[in-house]
Amino acid sequence: MQIERDGDRGTLVGVETPSADRVEAFCPHFGVCGGCQLQHLDRPFYESFKTGLVVAALEKAGLDVKSDRFVDASGRGRRRATLHARKEGAGYMRLRSHQVADIAHCPILVPELASRAPAIARAVEAVIGEADVAFTASDSGIDVAVRTQRRQARAERLMPLLGEFGLARLAMNGETLLQAQPPTLAIGRASVNLPVNAFLQATAAAEQTLGEYALAGIGKAKRVADLFCGVGTFAFRLAEQAQVTAFDSDRGAITALQQAARHASGLKTVTGFRRDLFRDPLTRFEFDGFDAVVLDPPRAGAMAQVEELCASKIGQVVMIACDAGTFARDAERLVQAGFTLRDLQIVDQFAWSTHVEIAATFTR
Known part of the structure; x- marks a missing residue:
């Protein structure tokens, strides 16, 4: 291996003797684009590495929990992406840099976005200048949300x-400019009109996998609280067997969930409420009306909400997490309160990156 020094960092310039676990990356931008870091690992080593990220975090928290359930949920590719449109091109940031790596095709995206997203991002830069362009491949077409800080950017040019x-x-900047048709997404038996910049699981395969996991994890519960529910990723699947009360701070997401619930058929009642679960978590007394909880917090975790869960009488919690460190912290607190972590699954939707999705069931 040959390394050049770049300040305090090393830059790989060549591999003289490759590891037995090393393979050729499939993307021509690997090593330049910072979007993927692990394409050079063979499959067994790759899965072991990502599983190890979770197990190490749990061990650091004092929890001896192993997982041999690693699910490849890359599916057809990522259906969401944000590209940076700059004078030098359109793409993701370069590895360890604030400069953009110009790309014409991204092989980790769904086919609908792989080549079109970079082309659209370049077209955006050409008419309004620098911007970040978020893409969602919905069931009814590509949804594009442009964000720019350029005051002179004129929306009509887009x-x-x-x-x-x-x-x-x-x-543009959170406001719809034009709409040919509402971007929609089928979630279980419901069809959701997506709000601008809606949060979704990165791949359809991961959404399906995690939804099925949550449904199995609540067991025979008849009344379920879905916390950090978004547009209903879990709520509409849980409602196939249980009444669901869903909470999220995002007004657009809750509105979309409520509208979809009114038009869905073949489901038990789904009710949505806007609530900031960081500042105003459900209290231990409010949980008296539920048999189980599904918890899908952002990277910061949900410590305030977990504290109330620990003090409640809830005996079944399904947690979906996207950060190993905060998951381990929250899991440790649940275990201290008498819960047992009975199932741990690694769901790999952010393929070839260091990000992991974690699904776990806690009972007491």
Whole structure:
């Protein structure tokens, strides 16, 4: 291995004797683009490495929990991506840099976005200048949300892109500019009209896998609280067998969930409420009306909410987490309160990155 020094960092310039666990990366941008870091690992080593990230975090928290359930949930590719559009091109940031790696094709995205997303991002930069462009491949077409800090950016210059690229919707700085048709997504038996910048699981395969896990994890519960529910990723699947009360701080997400619930058929009642679960978590007394809880917090975890869960009479918690460190912290607290971590599954939707998705069931 040959390394050049770049300040306090080393830059790989060549591999003289490759490891037995090393393979050729499939993306021509690997090593330049910072979007993927692990394409050079063979499959067994890759899965072991990502599982180890979770196990190490749990061990640091004093929990001796192993997982041999690693699910490849990359599916058709990621259906969400944000590209940076700059003068030097459109793509993700370069490895260890604030400069953009210009790409024409991203092989980890779904086919609908792989080549079109970079082309659309370049077209955005051409008419309004530097911007970040978020893409979602919805069931009804590509949803594009542009964010820019350029005060002179004129929204009307973007409008021709709707027809030029056949977009479902075009938004700028959180406001819809034009919409050919509402971007929709089927979640279980419901169809959800997506709000601008809606949070979704990165791949459809991961959403399906995690939804099925949550449904199995609640067991025979008849009344379920879905915390940090988003647009209903879990709520509409849980409602196939239980009444669901869903909470999230995002007004647009709750509105979309409520609208979808009104039109869905074949489901038990789904009720949505807007609530900031960081500042105003459900109390131990409010949990008296539920048999189980599904918890899907952001990277910061949900310590305030976990404290109330620990003090409640709830005996079944399914946690979905996207950060190993905060998951381990929250899991440790649940275990201290008498819960047992009975199942741990690694769901790999952010393929070839160091990010992991974790699904776990706690009972007491």
